[in-house]
Amino acid sequence: MRRETHFLFAFLVGFFLTEIIGFFESIATFSFKERVANAIFCSFGSLLPDVIEVPEKRKHRKFFHSVTTLLIMLFFSIYFIKNNELRIASFLIGYASHLFLDFFTAFKLPLI
Numbered sequence: 001m002r003r004e005t006h007f008l009f010a011f012l013v014g015f016f017l018t019e020i021i022g023f024f025e026s027i028a029t030f031s032f033k034e035r036v037a038n039a040i041f042c043s044f045g046s047l048l049p050d051v052i053e054v055p056e057k058r059k060h061r062k063f064f065h066s067v068t069t070l071l072i073m074l075f076f077s078i079y080f081i082k083n084n085e086l087r088i089a090s091f092l093i094g095y096a097s098h099l100f101l102d103f104f105t106a107f108k109l110p111l112i
């Protein structure tokens, strides 16, 4: 999947983080500035998987593109949300959003 697609998807996820988190638990709404900051952190997090595992070949997806890593990222995102570290959580959610999108491509994600 293209880098721009990951970046834009993560930006939207970060921007609407309040609504996404609010779906699971009540949290104070963010100001516009906070939304943009979360979106930026989220966008940069979404670029990281392809920096670690450069998509030169079709089979580039290893551990850092795996379902296991996706679950680890979601686990730590919840941890940081609960500790009110939303910037770190946004970054990790951005990473997870990359794997989420890659999951729906023809090559899917390896389990480990």
Ligand SMILES: [Zn+2]
Pocket (backbone or CB within 6 Å): 001, 049, 050, 055, 065, 098, 102
């Ligand atoms: Zn990727």
